[in-house]
Amino acid sequence: MNYDRTFNFSAGPAMMPEAVLEEIRDEMMNYRGSGMCVMEMSHRSAVYQQIIDEAEQDLRDLMGIPDNYKVLFIQGGATLQFSMIPMNLMKNGKAVYIETGAWSKKAIAEAKKVGEVTVISSKDKNYTYIPDCSDLDIPEDADYVYICENETIHGTTWQTLPNTKGKILVADQSSMFLSKPCNVSDYGLIYAGVQKNVGPAGMVVVIIREDLIRDDLDNLPVYLQYKTHADAGSMYNTPNCWAIYCCGKVFKYLKKLGGLDAVNQMNIDKAKILYDFLDESKMFSGTVDKDVRSLMNVPFVTASKELDAEVVAATKKAGFDNLKGHKSVGGLRASIYNAMPKEGVEALVAFLKKFEAEYK
Amino acid sequence: MNYDRTFNFSAGPAMMPEAVLEEIRDEMMNYRGSGMCVMEMSHRSAVYQQIIDEAEQDLRDLMGIPDNYKVLFIQGGATLQFSMIPMNLMKNGKAVYIETGAWSKKAIAEAKKVGEVTVISSKDKNYTYIPDCSDLDIPEDADYVYICENETIHGTTWQTLPNTKGKILVADQSSMFLSKPCNVSDYGLIYAGVQKNVGPAGMVVVIIREDLIRDDLDNLPVYLQYKTHADAGSMYNTPNCWAIYCCGKVFKYLKKLGGLDAVNQMNIDKAKILYDFLDESKMFSGTVDKDVRSLMNVPFVTASKELDAEVVAATKKAGFDNLKGHKSVGGLRASIYNAMPKEGVEALVAFLKKFEAEYK
Numbered sequence: 001m002n003y004d005r006t007f008n009f010s011a012g013p014a015m016m017p018e019a020v021l022e023e024i025r026d027e028m029m030n031y032r033g034s035g036m037c038v039m040e041m042s043h044r045s046a047v048y049q050q051i052i053d054e055a056e057q058d059l060r061d062l063m064g065i066p067d068n069y070k071v072l073f074i075q076g077g078a079t080l081q082f083s084m085i086p087m088n089l090m091k092n093g094k095a096v097y098i099e100t101g102a103w104s105k106k107a108i109a110e111a112k113k114v115g116e117v118t119v120i121s122s123k124d125k126n127y128t129y130i131p132d133c134s135d136l137d138i139p140e141d142a143d144y145v146y147i148c149e150n151e152t153i154h155g156t157t158w159q160t161l162p163n164t165k166g167k168i169l170v171a172d173q174s175s176m177f178l179s180k181p182c183n184v185s186d187y188g189l190i191y192a193g194v195q196k197n198v199g200p201a202g203m204v205v206v207i208i209r210e211d212l213i214r215d216d217l218d219n220l221p222v223y224l225q226y227k228t229h230a231d232a233g234s235m236y237n238t239p240n241c242w243a244i245y246c247c248g249k250v251f252k253y254l255k256k257l258g259g260l261d262a263v264n265q266m267n268i269d270k271a272k273i274l275y276d277f278l279d280e281s282k283m284f285s286g287t288v289d290k291d292v293r294s295l296m297n298v299p300f301v302t303a304s305k306e307l308d309a310e311v312v313a314a315t316k317k318a319g320f321d322n323l324k325g326h327k328s329v330g331g332l333r334a335s336i337y338n339a340m341p342k343e344g345v346e347a348l349v350a351f352l353k354k355f356e357a358e359y360k
Numbered sequence: 361m362n363y364d365r366t367f368n369f370s371a372g373p374a375m376m377p378e379a380v381l382e383e384i385r386d387e388m389m390n391y392r393g394s395g396m397c398v399m400e401m402s403h404r405s406a407v408y409q410q411i412i413d414e415a416e417q418d419l420r421d422l423m424g425i426p427d428n429y430k431v432l433f434i435q436g437g438a439t440l441q442f443s444m445i446p447m448n449l450m451k452n453g454k455a456v457y458i459e460t461g462a463w464s465k466k467a468i469a470e471a472k473k474v475g476e477v478t479v480i481s482s483k484d485k486n487y488t489y490i491p492d493c494s495d496l497d498i499p500e501d502a503d504y505v506y507i508c509e510n511e512t513i514h515g516t517t518w519q520t521l522p523n524t525k526g527k528i529l530v531a532d533q534s535s536m537f538l539s540k541p542c543n544v545s546d547y548g549l550i551y552a553g554v555q556k557n558v559g560p561a562g563m564v565v566v567i568i569r570e571d572l573i574r575d576d577l578d579n580l581p582v583y584l585q586y587k588t589h590a591d592a593g594s595m596y597n598t599p600n601c602w603a604i605y606c607c608g609k610v611f612k613y614l615k616k617l618g619g620l621d622a623v624n625q626m627n628i629d630k631a632k633i634l635y636d637f638l639d640e641s642k643m644f645s646g647t648v649d650k651d652v653r654s655l656m657n658v659p660f661v662t663a664s665k666e667l668d669a670e671v672v673a674a675t676k677k678a679g680f681d682n683l684k685g686h687k688s689v690g691g692l693r694a695s696i697y698n699a700m701p702k703e704g705v706e707a708l709v710a711f712l713k714k715f716e717a718e719y720k
Contacts, residue, residue, distance in 0.1 A: 003389040003390045004390055004393075004395060005389065005390055005395050005396060006394070006395025006396060008395070008396050008400055010400070010401070010402040010405070011402070012402070012598065013399060013400055013401055013402060013403065013598065013601060014400060014402075015396070015400050016397065016399060016400055018389070021388055021389055021397050021399075022388075022389070024388060025385050025388035025389065028381055028382075028384060028385035028388070029363040029365065029378070029381055029382070029385065030363045030364055030365055033364075034366070035364060035365050035366025035368065035679075035681065036365060036366060036368050036375070036681070037376065037381050039373060039376060039381075039559065039560035039561075039606065040368055040370070040373055040374060040375050040376055041370070041373055042370040042371070042372070042373060042374075042682050043373065043561065045370070045681075045682065075435035075436045075437065075440075075562055075600075076435045076436050076440070076583055077435065077583075077597045077598055078597070079582065079583045079596070079597040080435075080436070080581070080583045082581075082582075082583075083581030083582070083583060083584070087581075109582075110581060110582060113579055113580075113581065193598065195598055195601075199399065200399035200600075200601065200602045201399075201403065201598040201599065201600060201601045201602070202435055202562045202563070202598075202599070202600030202601070202602065202603065203562070219473055220473075221440070221442075221443030221447075221470060221473065221584075222439065222442075222443070222469075222470060223436055223437075223439045223440045223442075223443060224443070224581075236439070237437045237438070237439040238372065238373065238437055238553065238555055238561040238562075239561065239562070240435075240560075240561060240562030240600065240603075241373060241555075241560065241561045241562070242560045242561070242562065242602060242603075243562065243600075243602075246399065319395075321395065321396070321405075322402050322405065
């Protein structure tokens with residue numbers, strides 16, 4: 001059916017699969033004979049328990065999450081995780097953070113309130129590359145190494161995980177979550193705000209190795225202890241039930257697409273269309289090193305701010321949405337998450353090509 | 361239209377107005393020509409800014425919130441507020457908490473992690489009354505007095521606010537929010553999880569007097585500072601955009617009903633039907649002092665646990681949902697929030713009457 005939907009290149013919240021939205025719409029007044037909308041359900045009811053159980057199981061299936069990892073659904077966004085991670089994982093009060101852009105920078109600021117932070121950074125070139133982390137100088141008693149695996153604003157992604165020399169790896173996967181296969185055992189903790197690649201804003205998924213969940217943190221606010229959420233199946237207090245429901249539908253949708261291998265191939269194909277164009281174009285160019293280009297967030301610029309602004313205005317007029325780049329990078333940014341159809345990228349490239357050809 | 365919806369007496373999440381759900385359903389695939397669902401919208405877009413602005417303004421209109429109060433939308437539920445309140449408001453590290461049930465008890469446990477707490481309690485009679493707070497012994501340097509204005513589990517509500525002797529009053533209004541008029545100026549801070557009387561779980565509304573927002577708390581996690589949310593119009597990070605959208609619709613719906621005076625009268629009328637029955641019944645009785653009965657949560661019991669269970673099973677079979685009482689009170693509990701239609705309460709009372717009459 002034609003709903004006259006736009007190609008929405010927002011960095012997040014972002015597009016969701018149309019088929020998922022249709023299902024949600026159709027279950028709005030009465031979810032599968034329950035007599036109520038999911039928003040109205042007691043989180044302690046059997047009907048809701050099945051929704052959250054299936055969401056967790058489908059995510060476990062998709063990512064191949066080992067049994068010794070807990071899956072937690074927590075509110076407060078990545079921003080609250082910036083604090084929860086050091087508060088829960090800094091036993092020795094020390095960690096190594098790799099600063100590759102705006103989001104790891106914010107995480108570092110919060111971690112510094114909790115303990116001592118060693119920073120390795122690519123700030124010197126405005127985060128256009130990822131530092132060589134094959135032989136890091138990691139303090140003996142560091143509790144973990146932290147990365148932002150895909151920088152939404154700067155448009156870089158890690159190709160090879162850092163060599164943590166046996167230390168725990170913690171990764172913010174917000175803007176690449178479920179975009180490709182992931183070997184969960186490589187990490188101690190993975191987390192992702194779901195509003196970029198999965199569902200509605202207001203929830204993070206935390207995947208944490210069980211032995212990292214401490215029970216000696218009684219003095220921390222109860223909400224900030226991973227133990228609280230792990231012990232109660234993410235229902236110590238009322239979770240974001242709606243987000244769990246919507247994300248659960250997306251998990252099923254991705255399984256039906258063929259799982260993360262298939263999704264990855266789609267994302268590679270989609271991004272290639274845009275990057276190939278940028279590499280050929282005389283007017284537009286990508287802003288980061290080619291070997292660390294993100295498949296999800298593609299920042300690009302023209303030679304001048306004025307022309308950047310002109311292109312953004314033209315795309316908007318042509319019905320493409322949210323292509324303005326973040327102020328710290330400038331230019332344009334196309335976020336092409338899982339749910340962005342290939343046709344959307346093709347249409348954008350066709351438009352940019354035409355714009356360039358007709359520009360005097 | 362008949363959607364075959366059930367009368368859902370859940371303590372929360374709970375019923376929402378059918379007309380609101382219909383609107384949400386109809387806007388699912390393309391919100392008012394934006395080309396996208398609200399779940400897909402950048403929170404930095406003009407179309408979303410209008411949604412959050414209207415939600416705030418409609419809430420201000422409904423409650424008559426003075427200009428020197430900020431309205432904040434924060435994730436993490438009441439549970440996170442249990443910690444944020446003492447972390448932000450305890451300047452002298454001291455507060456008075458009135459313990460009237462399960463929820464104030466939990467708030468006290470979190471406050472004790474932050475400072476010194478004086479507790480006045482009705483625990484001696486399993487929280488069936490509200491302590492006399494007309495002449496409290498409040499420490500000179502106490503930062504605030506805290507109440508849970510309606511105890512969801514125990515079914516009591518404050519009729520007269522405590523005499524705080526000039527100290528700031530902090531109130532958890534979760535299970536009575538927008539159920540009746542509220543003189544906001546009587547409080548320093550009001551907060552409410554929205555999943556009982558307004559919308560979907562995953563958000564609290566915090567109404568805080570501006571002068572209580574401190575700017576000397578840089579060492580606190582950034583998410584836990586009220587200043588963070590106040591300075592950024594609740595959008596320092598991505599908020600629960602969907603909950604704000606749904607709650608905004610409910611605010612408009614309540615305004616159309618005639619505002620909180622009209623809503624209050626409806627709630628009084630509705631609760632009277634149930635309480636009158638309980639007072640007449642030989643089989644059922646309310647569990648709390650009549651003068652502090654909640655209009656929202658009505659716990660009641662029979663003479664035995666076996667009979668309680670039998671009634672719960674019978675109501676369920678008859679199509680009423682979530683009437684089982686909380687384990688700490690037992691028996692049954694009917695939560696009859698704003699969105700529970702009068703017909704629902706009438707039908708329940710008719711059923712209970714019949715059950716009693718036919719019981720041998």
